[in-house]
Amino acid sequence: MLPDIAIGITSRDEWIAYYPSRKIDLGVKPGTKINPREPLADCIHNKRVIKEEVSAEFFGFPFTGLANPIIKDGQVIGAVAIQMQEQNEKELRRIADQIVSSVVHTNDSVSKVEKGAEGLSDISHQLLQQSVQSATEMEQTNEVITMIKKIADQTNLLGLNASIEAARAGEMGRGFDVVAKEIRKLSSETVASTEKVRSILSNLQLSMKEMAASVERVVSVGENQAASTQEISAFINEIEKMSKELNKYASQL
Numbered sequence: 001m002l003p004d005i006a007i008g009i010t011s012r013d014e015w016i017a018y019y020p021s022r023k024i025d026l027g028v029k030p031g032t033k034i035n036p037r038e039p040l041a042d043c044i045h046n047k048r049v050i051k052e053e054v055s056a057e058f059f060g061f062p063f064t065g066l067a068n069p070i071i072k073d074g075q076v077i078g079a080v081a082i083q084m085q086e087q088n089e090k091e092l093r094r095i096a097d098q099i100v101s102s103v104v105h106t107n108d109s110v111s112k113v114e115k116g117a118e119g120l121s122d123i124s125h126q127l128l129q130q131s132v133q134s135a136t137e138m139e140q141t142n143e144v145i146t147m148i149k150k151i152a153d154q155t156n157l158l159g160l161n162a163s164i165e166a167a168r169a170g171e172m173g174r175g176f177d178v179v180a181k182e183i184r185k186l187s188s189e190t191v192a193s194t195e196k197v198r199s200i201l202s203n204l205q206l207s208m209k210e211m212a213a214s215v216e217r218v219v220s221v222g223e224n225q226a227a228s229t230q231e232i233s234a235f236i237n238e239i240e241k242m243s244k245e246l247n248k249y250a251s252q253l
Helices: 039-046 087-251
Strands: 005-010 015-019 050-054 063-072 075-084
Touching (some): 039 075
Antiparallel strands (some): 005 075, 063 075
16 A cells, blocks of 8 residues: 555664665665764654655655654654655656647647648749749740841831832932931841840740749749658657657656
């Protein structure tokens, strides 16, 4: 009916007999002097029953000490001392409580990260779709540039023909020849500008393709992160479950 305890009998200044338990052994023998600073000495000299936590400085490890003075003819002649190892159980319960608290907090944090990873994956997919759409629109812009260049080439040809006809008309066609030359000049400038725009668009298309490739890599990383986070979350849940079981076991010790 008793817990696993060690027990000893002392006189006023030394141990007379000692019986260790499975959990605790002070290592004292008959004749070992009582440390005047330990709680047992207080029990004997002040004639009082004690139950105190004895620090590790006396016997190398902490324990709960109970002592009751033995009184004869009104005088204390010794004491009965009992030692119980409650510190390990208390420490185990404290650690279990701390583990549960830490795991619950970690689980909450992982859940937030998981939601963030899922959100990042969705945003990355949207960005990928937008970059693909932009690339398609850039190709359509290239078609417009080609058409503008074609019109400019035709305008240049018309200007050339107009200059030829103005030359044939002689003095009467000089004014028309000036207009034809201006048309050809404008056509040439249009062609040059069109080539510059085409070059810019080509570089822009290349950048869009590189961005799309980068977005694809981001999407892949986001998907892997979401999957890894789900695995971590499941693992944390399992640890939380085991920690609660440990806490329950510790509280029953």
